[in-house]
Amino acid sequence: KNEVEQSPQNLTAQEGEFITINCSYSVGISALHWLQQHPGGGIVSLFMLSSGKKKHGRLIATINIQEKHSSLHITASHPRDSAVYICAVKGQGAQKLVFGQGTRLTINP
């Protein structure tokens, strides 16, 4: 079993729909990151969470430390949101990130 599991692996939705991507992890963590990777390969850091909830524009990220679970939500989705979304965690006392397999999101106009 991977330390970081994401679901779904692939998600296709219509423009305007509310999107939820889930991330579960099995170890105690000091931080959880949500990353966005566009087809060209470059990665953008969306959020770093250690507790609670963060919001940036149409993106919302939540984390439940007790349940070892995080969600990334996109409101009013748009075709430009189409990308791979990656969850990554840093274990307590660790230097490196452990990555989920990613969720490929496609928003159709």
Add this chain to the structure above:
Amino acid sequence: SAVISQKPSRDICQRGTSLTIQCQVDSQVTMMFWYRQQPGQSLTLIATANQGSEATYESGFVIDKFPISRPNLTFSTLTVSNLSPEDSSIYLCSVESGGVETQYFGPGTRLLVL
């Protein structure tokens, strides 16, 4: 924040040759990370590079195949040696910056080995 640039952005190389990838950061950082992303896969850490010391390699990666230089706090290079088609991947440089451990990634170098 940290802005990272990588060179080259992409390359096509012949089997048996080597490719050196450069990573430049616009601020001084202690730790730089090199990742590989094979087609359809997530990121795998190759090594951690600290300025002034030898890079620390992850299991499955060795210095002879992936030599790393870290001459100062803003620059690093990763060389992928003796290329084979299995080395075809995206290679990404990453740093941590800021007191809240925000992770920044370079735009990646897309390598195709023929």
